[in-house]
Amino acid sequence: MDVLCTHPMFGPESGKNGWKDLPLVYEKVRVRNETRCSSFLHIFESENILEKGCRMVEMSCEEHDKVAARSQFLSHSIGRILAEMGIESTSMNTKSFETLVKLKESATNDSFDLFSGLFIHNRFAQQELMNLEQSFEKVKQRLLKKMSEQQSLSSV
Structure with missing residues (x-):
């Protein structure tokens, strides 16, 4: 089992016009399947192909x-x-x-x-x-x- 903590640092109001450059914080707590983890994170990075997705910020939960x-x-x-x-x-x-x-x-x-x-x-x-x-x-x-x-x- 993989454990990946994520928190989009925006809500419906901030993200209503897209996720471009909005921060998504994540921590790879325990990842065994790096491909699956990267694929999941890529969803947020490329929310809108023409523009750009979230700004990915890796940091500990603490x-x-x-x-x-x-x-x-x-x-x-x-x-x-x-x-x-x-x-x-x-x-x-x-x-x-x-x-x-x-x-x-x-x-x-x-x-x-x-x-x-x-x-x-x-x-x-x-x-x-x-x-x-x-x-x-x-x-x-x-x-x-x-x-x-x-x-x-x-x-x-």
């Missing part, structure tokens, strides 16, 4: 979980936070703000079950959530300190 906690869970978390804030497109969007609106829309197009699964089933996600909270607090404290310094200068 490394995948570490990276996914940051790249996938963190982006979904920030998108969900933006949704809670109720951000919407405005008549004077900056490019950065448009990116935030798209992130919010992308995150909320996926179910909350998918989002909670990213948290519950990845042991590294909880640390990323704590890192997000701590980093937000650091930025907030820097802003408050700067404001306090400015107010002190103004009163002199």
